[in-house]
Amino acid sequence: MKIIRDGHCYIQVEDIMYLFRNDPSFPRSMYYDYISTYGLTLNPGSYIELETSLYNSYIRDNGSIYDYDFLMSKSLDELDEMCREIRKKYNVNCSKIVFRKLEQAKKTGAKVKEDPLVKLSVYKEKRNKNYLLSQIEQSLIYRKHNLQLGELTFEAQAMRKSL
Numbered sequence: 001m002k003i004i005r006d007g008h009c010y011i012q013v014e015d016i017m018y019l020f021r022n023d024p025s026f027p028r029s030m031y032y033d034y035i036s037t038y039g040l041t042l043n044p045g046s047y048i049e050l051e052t053s054l055y056n057s058y059i060r061d062n063g064s065i066y067d068y069d070f071l072m073s074k075s076l077d078e079l080d081e082m083c084r085e086i087r088k089k090y091n092v093n094c095s096k097i098v099f100r101k102l103e104q105a106k107k108t109g110a111k112v113k114e115d116p117l118v119k120l121s122v123y124k125e126k127r128n129k130n131y132l133l134s135q136i137e138q139s140l141i142y143r144k145h146n147l148q149l150g151e152l153t154f155e156a157q158a159m160r161k162s163l
Contacts, residue, residue, distance in 0.1 A: 001015070001065065001066050001067065001068045001071065001135055001138065001139070002015065002059050002060075002062075002065045002066070002067055002068065003047065003067070003068045003069070004056075004059075004060055004067060004069075005069075008049060009049070009050045009055070009056040009059055009060060010047040010048065010049050010050070011047065011048060011050060011059050011065065012044070012045055012046065012047055012048075013034075013035070013043070013044050013045070013046050013047075013048060014044035014045065015065045016030065016031060016034060016035060016048075017035070017044070018064070018065075018131055019062070019064065019065070020035075022064070022124070022127070022128070023062075023064065025058075026058075027054060027055060027058055030050070030052075030055050030058070033052070033055075034048055034050075064128070064131070064132070065135070066132070066135045066136070066139075068139070071135065071136060071139035072139060072142070072143070074139075076140075079136055079139070079140065082136060083133060083136055086129055086132050086133060086136075087129065087133075089129075090125050090126065090128065090129035093125045094122045094125050094126065097118055097121045097122055097125070098118060098122065101115055101118045
């Protein structure tokens with residue numbers, strides 16, 4: 001999840017790793033500036049503060065990562081509905097991928113066989129769905145344990161000050 005408050009932007013280490021692997025528009029320099037600086041010493045759930053306006057605007061505009069305050073403002077029923085919508089959207093997307101392949105095969109008269117590109121596309125859709133659902137799950141864990149923002153770990157920020 002991301003946290004945007006008072007002109008400061010924080011993001012979890014696991015989100016940077018996810019975007020690095022899955023978003024072609026991800027600024028690669030962000031990965032090198034943060035992850036390579038700290039190596040594997042960071043907890044994946046830790047939040048780090050982004051200090052560059054380019055990174056802040058990229059994260060602020062990115063729909064793949066939910067905002068902490070947005071999720072925490074939702075009721076349990078609203079979160080449940082969000083989960084249903086995410087599952088529905090990605091199941092439809094996966095069906096469209098397979099349907100397009102079948103339509104293509106009909107037009108060309110080719111035999112329908114397992115296509116690795118179709119499998120890869122379906123896999124990416126499922127991975128994206130699961131990542132969005134995991135962020136909602138994480139917000140539910142914060143609620144269940146009554147964690148407040150101040151209780152979240154900001155290990156990278158402390159590490160940066162000590163360098």
